[in-house]
Every structure is written in C-alpha cells, then in structure tokens.
Amino acid sequence: MSFKSDIEIAQEAEKILINQIADKIGIKEEYVENYGKYKAKIDYNLLSDVKKENGKLILVTAINPTPAGEGKTTTTVGLGDALSRLGKKTIIALREPSLGPVFGVKGGAAGGGYAQVIPMEDINLHFTGDFHAIGAANNLIAAMLDNHIHQGNALNIDVRRIVWKRAMDMNDRQLRFIINGLGGKANGMPREDGFDITVASEVMAALCLANDLDDLKERLANMVVAYSTEGAAITVRDLKAQGAAAALLKDALKPNLVQTLEHTPAFIHGGPFANIAHGCNSVMATKMALKLGDYVVTEAGFGADLGAEKFIDIKCRLSGLRPDAVVIVATVRALKHHGGCPKDKLNEEGLEVLKKGLPNLLKHVENVTENFGLPVVVAINRFPTDTEKELKYIEEKCNELGVRVALSEVWAKGGEGGETLAREVLELIDKGDNKFKFTYPDEAGIKEKIEAISKKIYGAEGVDFIGQSYKQIEELEKMGYGKLPICMAKTQYSLSDDPLKLGRPEGFRITIRNVKVSAGAGFIVALTGDIMTMPGLPKAPAAEKIDVDNTGKISGLF
Numbered sequence: 001m002s003f004k005s006d007i008e009i010a011q012e013a014e015k016i017l018i019n020q021i022a023d024k025i026g027i028k029e030e031y032v033e034n035y036g037k038y039k040a041k042i043d044y045n046l047l048s049d050v051k052k053e054n055g056k057l058i059l060v061t062a063i064n065p066t067p068a069g070e071g072k073t074t075t076t077v078g079l080g081d082a083l084s085r086l087g088k089k090t091i092i093a094l095r096e097p098s099l100g101p102v103f104g105v106k107g108g109a110a111g112g113g114y115a116q117v118i119p120m121e122d123i124n125l126h127f128t129g130d131f132h133a134i135g136a137a138n139n140l141i142a143a144m145l146d147n148h149i150h151q152g153n154a155l156n157i158d159v160r161r162i163v164w165k166r167a168m169d170m171n172d173r174q175l176r177f178i179i180n181g182l183g184g185k186a187n188g189m190p191r192e193d194g195f196d197i198t199v200a201s202e203v204m205a206a207l208c209l210a211n212d213l214d215d216l217k218e219r220l221a222n223m224v225v226a227y228s229t230e231g232a233a234i235t236v237r238d239l240k241a242q243g244a245a246a247a248l249l250k251d252a253l254k255p256n257l258v259q260t261l262e263h264t265p266a267f268i269h270g271g272p273f274a275n276i277a278h279g280c281n282s283v284m285a286t287k288m289a290l291k292l293g294d295y296v297v298t299e300a301g302f303g304a305d306l307g308a309e310k311f312i313d314i315k316c317r318l319s320g321l322r323p324d325a326v327v328i329v330a331t332v333r334a335l336k337h338h339g340g341c342p343k344d345k346l347n348e349e350g351l352e353v354l355k356k357g358l359p360n361l362l363k364h365v366e367n368v369t370e371n372f373g374l375p376v377v378v379a380i381n382r383f384p385t386d387t388e389k390e391l392k393y394i395e396e397k398c399n400e401l402g403v404r405v406a407l408s409e410v411w412a413k414g415g416e417g418g419e420t421l422a423r424e425v426l427e428l429i430d431k432g433d434n435k436f437k438f439t440y441p442d443e444a445g446i447k448e449k450i451e452a453i454s455k456k457i458y459g460a461e462g463v464d465f466i467g468q469s470y471k472q473i474e475e476l477e478k479m480g481y482g483k484l485p486i487c488m489a490k491t492q493y494s495l496s497d498d499p500l501k502l503g504r505p506e507g508f509r510i511t512i513r514n515v516k517v518s519a520g521a522g523f524i525v526a527l528t529g530d531i532m533t534m535p536g537l538p539k540a541p542a543a544e545k546i547d548v549d550n551t552g553k554i555s556g557l558f
Contacts, residue, residue, distance in 0.1 A: 006112050007557045010120040013261045021259045025091060025292045026050075033254065035128050038119050041254040042267075044212060044284055047291060054290040055089075056429050059323040060299040060379075061308040061368075063361050064502075065492055068333035068346055071112065071381040071411060072299055075329045075418070078115035078410020079379075079425070080297040081262040082418030086426070091293035092117070092266040095281045095301070096131065096256070097124050098199045098273075100171040100535055102557075103543035112558070113411030115418070117258050117266045121554045131169045131198050131271070133252035137220075137245040138167040138201045144241045145225050146181070150188050155238055156228045159191045163516065164225035165533075169198035173536030200276045200533040203245070205521035207253060208270035208282040209318055216253060217246040223520035233479060235519070255285035262415050265293075274301025275492045276533055278310040278523070283319045290321075302492035304328060304364040309457050312372050313439050314485050314523055322436050325428040326368045326376045327421070329408075330361050332386040332394070338502045347385040354390055358397055359504035363459060363495060365403050371456050373435030375428040379408045379421050404428075442483050446473045446515065449486045450526050454510040458495045463510045469526075472515040476524065479517075487523040489531040497528035 004012075018040045022032045031043040060076040073094065080092040094117065097110065102124050110120040117123060126132070142164055149157055168175070175195035181188035198204060202223055210216035221242035226234040236242050255269040269285035272278055279301030280286075289296040300307030308326070316322060332354065333346045339357030341350055361378065368376045378398050380391060395405040406424045409417030440452040447465070454460040465473070476482065493499035496508045514527040537543075545556035 005558070006116060007120060007555065009114060010116055010118050010261070011553070013118055015118060015259065016263055018257060018259070021263065021265050022257060025089070025265050027257075027292065036122075038258065039122060039128060040257045041128060041251065042257050042288065044254055044288075047284070047288060050291040052291055055294040055296050056324040057286070057290060057321060058295060058297045058325050058327065058425055058429075059308065059311060060297060060327045060329060061304040061311075061364070062302070062329040063334060063364055064303040064305065064338070064494060066334040066337040067343065068331060068337045070329050070331055070334050072329045073110070074112040074115045074411050075327065075379050075381055075408050076297055076299045077111040077117055077260055077266070078408060078415060078418040079327065079421055080264045080266070081115060081260050081415030082410070082422035083295050083297070083426075084262065084264045085415045085419060086422055088426075089294040090264055091289040091296050092260065092264060093281050093286050093289045093296055093298040094266060094268045095271040095279075095299075096127055096268050098131065098197065098271055099125070099169045100197050100199070103546065104171040104535065104537045104541050114261060114414035115410040116261050117268060118261060119258070121557060123258065123268060124557055125554075127268070128256050130252040130256070130269070133248050134201060134203050134207060135167050135169055135198045137248040138198070138203045140245055140248065141223070141225060141236055141239065141241050142166045144239045146188055148239055155234055156230065157226045157234055158229045159189055161227040162191065162193075162225065163227070164223075165194050165196045167196050167198045167201040171197065171535040171537045173534065176532065176534045194534070196533040197273075197535060199271050199273045202518045202521050203249070204270065204272045205277045205518060207249060208272055208278070208280065209315065209521055210253065211283060211319070213246065213250060213253060216249060217242050219520040219522070220245050221520070224517055231475075253284065255282065255288055274307040274310065275531060276489050277521070278314045278487055279307045280311050280315045283315065283321070286321060287319070304367055305457050305495050306488070306490065306492055308368065308372070309439065309453065310487060313453075314487060317438060317442075317485055318522055323374055324434060325425050326372075326374045327379050327425060328361065328364050328368065328376055329379045329381055330394075331381045331383060332390045333383055335361060335394070340502070349387045349390060351389060351393060354393060357503055358394065360495070360502070361394070362397065362401065363504045365398065365401055367457055369401070369403070371437075371439055373437045375431065375433050376403055377421065377424045377428060378403055378405045380405060381408050381411070446477060446482055446486070446524055450488070450512060453486060453488055458510060459504065459506065460496065460508055460510045463512060465512045467513050469512045469515050476515065476517050481517045481519060481524060484517070485523045487518070487525045489525055489527040491529055491531065
C-alpha cells in the first residue's frame with residue numbers, strides 16, 4: 001500500500017481564493033492585502049474596527065517531543081477542521097516555519113497528511129517575507145551599533161560587553177562564534193561576534209508580543225544591545241535605531257491569512273523557538289482570530305513544560321489572553337520511547353515500556369490542571385500499529401486523574417478524524433471549569449521565579465546558579481528588570497535540562513549558567529544546559545531531498 005507524501009496531498013488539494021476565505025470570516029476587502037491568489041496579509045487596523053465579543057481560545061500542546069513523533073501541528077489543524085465540520089465558526093492560529101528546520105531536521109512544518117495548511121510550499125519557503133524583514137531589522141541594529149563605535153563611540157560602549165548578535169534564518173553552526181572588523185581601521189573595530197538564527201532574535205519575540213505598531217516601536221527601543229564601560233545598559237533607543245527598524249517591520253507585523261485543506265481560515269504569523277524564546281504565534285494574530293471567530297485553535301511549541309508554560313506565563317501575562325481549554329497531544333509510540341523502547345520495537349505492543357513512559361504525559365496533565373488551573377483533554381494521535389490494550393491503558397490512567405482521552409485520526413481522515421476530540425473540547429468549554437492561574441506572581445524575584453518553574457513545572461528538586469548567573473540576576477534587578485516574567489531556555493526533549501532523562505525524571509536539579517534580559521520582548525532569559533541560539537544542520541539535512549523541476553514544482557518538502 002503506497003501513501004502520498006504531505007506535499008503531494010497539498011499540491012493536489014483544491015484551493016479557494018484567499019479573498020473568499022477572508023469574506024467567510026467577515027474581513028472587509030479594504031483590510032486584505034493579497035500576496036498572490038492564496039495568501040494575504042490582514043491590516044492590523046482591523047482590530048479597532050471589529051466590535052464582536054472574543055471567541056473561545058483552545059491551546060494545543062504536547063508531551064516532550066521524541067523521534068517517534070507526536071503530531072501537534074497536525075492535531076491543531078485537524079481539530080480546527082473538525083470544529084468547522086460541527087458548524088462552529090473556527091479560525092486556526094499557528095507560527096510560521098523557520099527555514100533552518102525546514103532544510104535541516106525534518107522538512108516542512110505546516111501540519112501533515114490530510115490536516116495541513118496550504119499553500120504549504122509557500123508557507124515553508126519565504127511565505128510573505130516576514131522572517132527576512134525581522135532579520136533585516138535585527139541586522140540594521142547590529143550595523144548601527146558597530147557604526148556608532150567606529151564613529152567615535154560617544155556612548156562609551158564596552159566592546160567586550162556587546163550582547164546583540166546578527167541573525168540569519170538558516171542553521172549554520174559555522175557562524176556561532178566569529179571575529180569581525182579585521183583588515184584595518186577603515187573596516188571597524190575588531191571584536192568577537194556571532195549569529196543567532198532569526199527565530200531566536202529578540203526582534204522576533206518583540207514582534208510576536210506587540211499589540212500594535214507603536215507598541216512594537218517601544219519594544220524595539222527598549223532592547224539592550226550592549227553595556228558601557230561604567231556598566232550602564234545601552235539600548236536601541238540610545239542608537240536612535242527604533243524608527244528605522246520599525247519601518248522595516250511595518251508589513252511583517254500584519255498577520256498572514258491562509259486556509260486548511262478543508263478551507264478553514266488560518267492565521268500563520270511569527271515564529272519564535274520554544275526552547276530559546278517563548279514559542280507562540282503573534283499576539284496580534286491570536287487577538288484578530290478571537291475577534292473574527294467563535295473558536296480559535298492555537299498551539300505552543302514543543303511540550304507543555306516549554307511552550308504551554310511560556311504561553312501562560314509570558315504571552316497570557318503580557319497580553320491579557322486566557323485559554324478556555326487545553327489539548328495535550330501524545331502518541332503511543334512516543335510514550336513507549338519515553339519508557340525506553342528501542343526505535344525498532346516501537347511498532348510492537350509494549351505495555352511495560354508504555355507504563356514506564358506514561359508518567360511523562362501525566363506530569364504534563366498535572367501541570368495544566370493543577371499549576372495552570374485549566375481544563376484539559378488528552379488527544380492520542382493514533383497510529384495503525386497502536387493496539388487496543390495500549391490505548392485502553394492510557395485512557396484508564398488519564399481517567400484516574402479526571403481527564404478525558406480522545407483518539408485523533410486527523411492525519412488520515414482530516415477534520416472527520418477529529419470530531420470526537422472536537423466534541424470533548426466543546427464539552428470542556430461549556431462546563432466552564434476554568435481556574436486560570438500563573439506559575440508565579442509578578443512581584444517575585446528573578447531567582448524565585450526560576451525556582452518556581454523548575455520545581456512546579458519540571459519537577460526538579462532545586463536550582464543551581466553557576467558561573468556569573470547570580471551576579472547577572474543582581475545586576476538585572478538593580479537595573480529594574482526584576483518584575484519581568486522568565487523565559488527558560490531548556491532542552492525540549494526532557495522535563496529536566498538533560499535531553500537523555502526521558503519519562504518523568506526524579507531527583508534532578510536544574511542548572512542555570514547564564515541570565516540575560518530581553519527588555520524589548522519583556523522577559524528575562526535563563527539559559528540551562530547546552531542550548532544553542534544558532535542550531536547546526538544534521539548529518540543528512542532535509543535539504544538533500546528537496547528539489548524543484550523546470551515547471552517550478554517543488555518535491556521532497558516533507
């Protein structure tokens with residue numbers, strides 16, 4: 001039996017004009033800026049025009065990711081299609097894919113099977129140019145910073161304490177650490193430098209958390225780029241660069257509208273990494289979807305320990321958004337992987353390894369229900385090799401916690417395969433059992449906030465602050481940044497900061513090696529383990545299989 005690839009399914013799909021999708025959810029033509037026939041930007045001034053009460057917000061998250069796969073984006077798209085099939089006015093809100101992972105680890109990132117957003121090639125490759133604009137704004141700031149130093153350094157910037165890096169939207173480990181400004185005085189001041197991937201740029205995080213263009217400009221102005229020889233923070237405002245950077249971003253700030261295979265409207269906008277930044281699509285796209293739809297399905301990156309925690313403690317805290325229900329996605333195969341099952345045995349029934357891996361799921365359920373106070377349903381993304389005994393065991397253990405389980409078959413069946421899950425979600429929302437809360441209060445200190453996340457969300461026994469991290473915390477609090485929320489930079493593969501500790505590890509401690517401020521985005525970044533802000537390509541990059549023929553048709557994109 002042969003299966004069609006995701007790109008083959010997407011290319012064969014019947015698309016309808018994007019203006020019809022916009023009209024379907026009440027967007028006036030004056031707000032639609034077409035990028036071809038099947039994608040458009042929506043003017044953010046629409047938000048002040050629509051007076052409708054907000055719809056219900058559904059957050060899709062997952063267990064810690066594994067090579068066996070979970071299908072979070074696929075479930076998000078399929079759930080949106082399922083709600084549409086049930087007669088609900090539904091809009092999906094997702095992040096944009098980064099070119100780094102697209103050409104690096106896995107290929108495409110627009111859902112899969114019969115639960116995809118289209119046109120998937122465009123979405124995965126350049127889309128409407130948002131990431132290029134973000135990279136340009138980031139690098140403009142870098143250029144103005146080095147030019148200021150070259151032109152006399154009136155701000156007395158300490159070249160050993162420059163914290164702003166250049167950015168590009170591709171995995172390139174060769175650029176992590178570089179020395180530039182060589183070749184004589186005319187070519188600038190020689191110094192150590194480096195690149196971040198664009199999705200790790202603070203400009204990306206700020207754009208995704210901005211409420212409007214004025215707010216974005218203020219966030220850009222507040223970004224710390226370096227420190228003076230006296231220890232004072234040097235900001236983009238000091239460089240007088242915020243206006244020019246905002247000018248580059250004025251169109252990138254507008255949410256992008258596309259459609260699913262079943263013509264459900266989808267906003268795809270922004271894409272900060274969840275293990276480096278806050279991992280959520282833009283506040284503006286989410287708010288626009290809530291104003292236009294009765295139900296909005298969105299997702300947060302990686303597992304609930306990263307994406308969902310940051311969605312709650314950063315995005316919700318800074319925007320006023322509140323989820324009405326949460327879906328946690330898991331697969332039998334992934335849970336068996338967490339239980340120590342070898343990759344070549346994942347397709348065989350294995351109740352014992354499933355029992356060992358299931359605590360990972362149960363910890364994420366506990367985090368959502370107890371730490372965030374939100375109603376949750378577990379979605380099992382079904383594979384043909386899953387046995388009834390395995391599925392029954394997961395259901396029984398979740399039911400013991402008072403949590404419902406629904407099978408999701410959206411990869412194979414599209415919206416039809418998600419109707420059971422959709423009904424469970426609607427029932428949860430109707431019950432209204434929502435006791436939303438944050439992991440920590442605003443007034444807690446930086447150290448206390450890091451400890452709260454580590455102990456409550458990860459299950460750590462405690463936190464070790466090593467190197468300069470204690471001093472960095474003291475300095476940041478003295479500069480007035482102590483009330484900001486925390487963005488933990490941690491491996492996505494484990495609840496701990498060690499990617500090899502699978503399942504639900506116990507008796508571990510979190511190690512904080514570096515703490516810095518992202519004052520424009522509005523959070524403190526605490527770095528653990530060996531997190532890199534510029535990933536590298538794998539031994540066999542996905543790019544090796546991607547090609548295009550003489551008609552312009554792309555192949556190999558997942």
